[in-house]
Amino acid sequence: MQRSCCNPRPCSIPQSYVLFGVSPPPARLAGGYVRPYLRHEGSARACLPSVSTMASVLSRRLGKRSLLGARVSVPSSLVDGMLVTTSIPTLQAELSRASSHLVSYDDGQCREHSEEGSRAPAFPNPNLNPNRLQLHPGQKVYVTYNGQECASLVEQHDPGSDEVKVLLLEQGLHACWKLEDVRVAEIQRSPPPALPMDQSPTPTPGPSQRSVSRNIDVPKRKSDAAVEMDEMMAAMVLTSLSCSPVVQSPPTSDSSIPASRAACDSWKESGDISDSGSSTTSGHWSGGSDISTPSPPHPEASPKYSSEAFSSSQADEGFEMDSDPFLLDEPAPRKRKNSVKVMYKCLWPNCGKVLRSIVGIKRHVKTQHLGDGADSDQRRREEDFYYTEVQVKEEAAPESAPSPSSASSPIIIQQALAKPETLVLEQSTLESHLPSSALSQSAPSSFWHIQADHAYQALPSIQIPVSPHIFTSISWAAATSTIPSLSPVRSRSLSFSEHQQPTPMLKSHLIVASPPRAPSGTRKVRGEAKKCRKVYGIEHRDQWCTACRWKKACQRFLD
């Protein structure tokens, strides 16, 4: 009490609280003895350390908060990407008329010539302004013929009808093409943005082929495309959203700072919120009886995904909830170390072909499975149902940067239990499954990256040799769940989301006790010895031993 007199700025305390927005303060200040909090000498001298500490805390907290915004950004970026794709100025016309080219045969006559290949939208037309374009005889151009880009020479360009007679160099054919379908070789505007997606499996003949492939190949008509894209976009966004949380886990392989940090934070966080309730439980439990509703078995038991699954196991739910915060934590810093590439896999019964671009896969499906089908419109839509996006983890990916989706792409971790140490990230996973499977499975595993950050955690002492798990990470979690269940763990962490389940609190130390020695009903028996408190009385608290003052086990009057 006396010492507190020097306190210069009593107000500083409250302020700090406000600043950090920590929940507890109000209660504290309001209740109990007032004395303690006005003491402030510490801050004066320990200025630096405290500041730094606070800073870290602050950053953590803020970080979390800021993440909210960040989170949105992910999907948004994705969306953007999509939009970009959609809005890419291109061949709306191409498709519409693609199906019918006028091919001139030897007789020099132009005939309607429709064929699958020729209309393959492999090459978007860069001639944004066909109308303005005037091709000269002998000019080198490219046209899409038989799905290939063919170097051709202009023979004649009819400005009126915008038809261009060209000579297909390789085929030696003479053909009439719509101006829109002809790409001028020279047109070499801005170099192609080197899209990872941009792939053209076609055996491109021309040397300057790339000049042409500037645009992303979007095989749709504007209107149609727009709609479709919307759908896709929505789907993808949803998917990414639902899966995003898992993203955190990938770092597993690399015990990189960010990952662990994030984990810690969340852990911390949960701890904060957890509230006293947690400790309380301590006593109970004697009997492992209450196997805590949550964990019947280990969710991971079934590697399969069961969409319904998550409803059943709260563990999952809990996880999901938690995951979010995870995600939120420092989204920016995190970099997909293990680059994950997005591939597209054909779902046709016996196919399974995997391509790197969505365009490619679509074309594949369309041409290989759906057959041509002049009704481009219908076809186009169908393609979407026969391929799926797949995440492929690439070891040495030089630079798998761009695609936003990859960044947020969900990475599935499977069989966490199977092999503790090697947190083999599972690669290719169907996006569709992600939501349920990913979560449920990752639930247990996700703890991995929760490093044994806090030494103090060790205090509980109970380092149960439990599972081979990375108990390092699971600190209390492990202890908690240990015997009864491994998975459910998170129970309290949910906190922030209020809607808790009636999860029975799990108390670490107790559990531990039970197995080893026959604790039976062994409540801790209080020593008969009187302690400082009793001896000196509350009014003479200053005479108590420190332990007593701190409400710890008395050091002066041992039992």
Added chain:
DNA sequence: GTTGCCGGGTT
């Protein structure tokens, strides 16, 4: 209700 003190939080 009082005591003892664990588990946690703040500084």
Added chain:
DNA sequence: AACCCGGCAAC
């Protein structure tokens, strides 16, 4: 690390 407290079990 030093301090403080909420809470809970034992009394």
